Amino acid sequence: MDSEGSTERAIKNELYSAYLYLSMAAYCEGKNLPGFAHWLKVQAKEELGHAMKIFEFMVDVGEQIILKAIDQPPANFSFPADIFEKTLEHEKKITTMINNLVNLARQANDNPSIVMLQWFVNEQVEEEKNAAYILETLKTIKETGPALIMLDRELGKREG
Numbered sequence: 001m002d003s004e005g006s007t008e009r010a011i012k013n014e015l016y017s018a019y020l021y022l023s024m025a026a027y028c029e030g031k032n033l034p035g036f037a038h039w040l041k042v043q044a045k046e047e048l049g050h051a052m053k054i055f056e057f058m059v060d061v062g063e064q065i066i067l068k069a070i071d072q073p074p075a076n077f078s079f080p081a082d083i084f085e086k087t088l089e090h091e092k093k094i095t096t097m098i099n100n101l102v103n104l105a106r107q108a109n110d111n112p113s114i115v116m117l118q119w120f121v122n123e124q125v126e127e128e129k130n131a132a133y134i135l136e137t138l139k140t141i142k143e144t145g146p147a148l149i150m151l152d153r154e155l156g157k158r159e160g
């Protein structure tokens, strides 16, 4: 599948996702919202898992891996809707990247990559759904008061 390092870019993008969500978690810790921070830390771990899934696939198919530099994520947010607006926006970009990889794999008749990428296609549906759900909930509760604390507690129960 690899065309001009596209799979290495995919690894980098997943690692950047982890870095971005960890930065958001750090911000929420600073705002005394441990539930939001917990949810984002679980998300960051999931992203590391995504990067490793691509890494291990490349090892299995014998592709050479040359890792790329990871950008610095933003550190300041207009909590809380801003965080989930940025999350949804970011996940949409990742979805586009995955779809581009699927197209490349199809053009190359690369069946192992097509099958591997199907997992990511499904995962991106889930990723966008989760971010949109939290964003819409935040808009509904207007980001203040007891409802925000309740949402914080709900997010704090995420398993991972």
Ligand code: OFO
Pocket (backbone or CB within 6 Å): 014, 017, 046, 047, 050, 090, 091, 094, 123, 124, 127
């Ligand atoms: Fe890896 O799914 Fe989010 O970015």
